[in-house]
Amino acid sequence: MATMSDVWVGLPWPVQLIATCFVLTATLLITTRLNSLSHSWPAAAGKGHEPPIAPYWLPGIQHLAAFLLDPAHTFRTTQSKYKDSPYTLLMGNVKFHVFGSPSAATHVFARSRTFAYEPVTLSMLENGLDLPVADRVYFQIGLDRANSAEHAKGFVVQNHNVWLRYLSGEPLDDLMQLFTRHFHQILEQHLDMKTRGWQTVDLYQVLRKVIFDTSVLTFFGPHLAQIWGPTMWKDFCLFNDATYIGVRTNLAYVLQPRAGRARERMLRAFEQWLTHHSEGDWPDKDKYWNEEWGAKMNWERDHLARQFGLSLRGRAAMQASFLFAIVLNAAPMSSWFTWVAASNSDRLAKCRVESSKFLRPSKSSRFDHELDIDATQMRGSNFMQALWKEALRIGTAASPARVVMEDTELEGYVVRKGSVILMPTALLHHSDLFPRADQVDTERWTGEDAIVQQRSKSIRTFGGGMGMCSGRHAAEQEVIGLVSKLITLFDIEFEDSWKNKFHFDPRSLGIMHPAGPLMTYASGMSYADVY
Known part of the structure; x- marks a missing residue:
């Protein structure tokens, strides 16, 4: 056997x-x-x-x-x-x-020395934008930052202060007026503003391209696009699509050589742009914008980077990271905000009424139906704020991360130095605080009771503390403003599969993009319909 x-x-x-x-x-x-x-x-x-x-x-x-x-x-x-x-x-x-509780997030965000965001930013710059090794020291922090006087002199803090100075208040309002004007100009290149007939549109892809072109023009002036050349949009898409993995490892651009070459062309374009415009002071005749630099904050950030001794490639990576962050989140967020506002007839009607309070015909109209925005009125609209929060809650994939800088305790558990705290919005935004979490409900944000306050504390799309997104006010004003213009200037109908259900691709950074085409039908409205 x-x-x-x-x-x-x-x-x-x-x-x-x-x-x-x-x-x-x-x-x-x-x-x-x-x-x-x-x-x-x-x-x-x-x-x-x-x-x-x-x-x-x-x-x-x-x-x-x-x-x-x-x-x-x-x-x-x-x-x-x-x-x-x-x-x-x-x-x-x-x-x-x-950790999935609002209380844990509040504790972590309030202790930015123990739970630091700067290593996360540095990792993104190292991997996603191949920041030169010599420049990485300017973005690093150590345990000695407990000496706050010394820490305040560092590049990271001073750069953050520039963001705060220009992305709020009057500088932001001024810049966003220009942004919405450029948005209208570029939108006319992609949609027929005059026809009353229906146009079939992939909403996300159109908004993605329009917001990209608008952002380049508004934040960096017209010369960056001229330097970058005809491959600009294709290069950015290749880079953007690879960066879901690329923010975690630079190997992504080696395994996807076309994306690696696209990233290199992008960084070289920024280098040439900086070389042409790096000398001299900000002109007295210009307030917050000129054609050479676009936004004044970019001139000031580059001035700061040169003072600290960053290389030309390091300065280019720093400027490119801002463009990446804008388009990464603004395009999908605009899609979800449009969907939340226009997928229900009652919400759409109310949204148009609210929009009419802060949109007004432009006094210097050069384009069909051009509208200016009253930022103060817009920020004061409770209904628009409720729409904004609901769209953020539904569409965000981000997991705010903080690196533990010293052994400590969080909610009774020990967390060791070098580990990472994750606070996923998938848990925070779909908790018991939000009944019917997969449905749109703007009423959950109305009132002043304790539950509404708890819900507001659970919205963590922009992080908190020293790591809070310095562009959060710009994002809010940009998205609410441009979507208000869209639903005012166009009748919008969603394809059947999108009428009652949203379809997200969870493999996203920050705001989730659609899983498949987000098809809509748009019909231009006459000026009499608008006002």
Whole structure:
């Protein structure tokens, strides 16, 4: 009678090789799973334990593949196993502690020395924009930043102060008036403003292109596009699409050489733009904008970078990162805001009434139906604010991250220096505070009761503390303003599949973009219809 040994010896060598590989792989996976299970049991708060590690199968890769495939699904399904307890994801052997409560987010954002955002920014610049090694020191921080007087002299803080100075108040209002004027000018190149017939439009792609062209012109002036040349939009798309992985590893641009070449063309264009305009003071005759620099804040940021000694490539990467951040979030956010406003006839009617309070015919109209915006009236509209918050809540994929700078405790759990705190909007924006979380409900933001206040504290799309997005006011004014113009100047109908349900691609940074074309039908309105 043949033994198992005889059977094995009698097998062809390719079968033996495959069987051996299968057994070794299965052994490795099972061993990894069993080992991770031993660290996965929920631990009580206040006992000096780290948050439990969610089980995984693949050593080294750990939870990374699931996170990149669908981060929101990963967060929700894992959280369902741990109920109200935080938990840990391992990615590249780095511990990412996931906390899903508004109170934890408030605590983390209020302690920017212990939970730092600057390493996250540096990682994005290093990987996404290949910041030169010599320039990275200007974006680094250390534990010595407890000396606040010294820290205040650093490039990161001073650069942040420039953002705050120009992206709020009068400078922002002035810049956004120019932005909406340019938006109208460029929109006419993509949509027929005069026809009363229906036009079929992929809303997201049209807004993406229009907002990109408008942002380049408004924030950087007309010369950047001339320097960059005819490949500008294609280059940006290639770079943008690769950067979902690229903000985490520079290898993405090696594995996608076309994206790598597109990024290089983009950075060279910014270098040439800076070379042409880097000398001299800001002209006294110009207030916050001129054709050479676009926005004055970019001149001031570059002036600061030169004072600190950043290289030309480092300065180019810094300016390009701003363009990337604008288009990355503004285009999908404009799509979701339009969808929230116009997918329901009652909301659309009310939104048009509210828009009429802060939109007015331009006194210097050069284009059909050009409208100016009263920013003060716009910010004071409670209904527009409710629409804005609901669109943010529904459409955001971001997971605000902070690097732990010293061993500390959070909600009764120990978190170690070098680990990362993640606060996913997938948990914050779909918690028990938001009944029917997958449905649009602007009424959830009305009133002054404690529940509404709690909900407002759960909206964490812009982070908090020193790491709070300095462009949040610009984003709000930009998106509400341009969408108000769209729904005022056009009748909009959504394709059947989009009428009652939104379709997100969760593999997004910040604001999620649509999964597939966002098809709409647009019909221009006469001036008498508008006013």
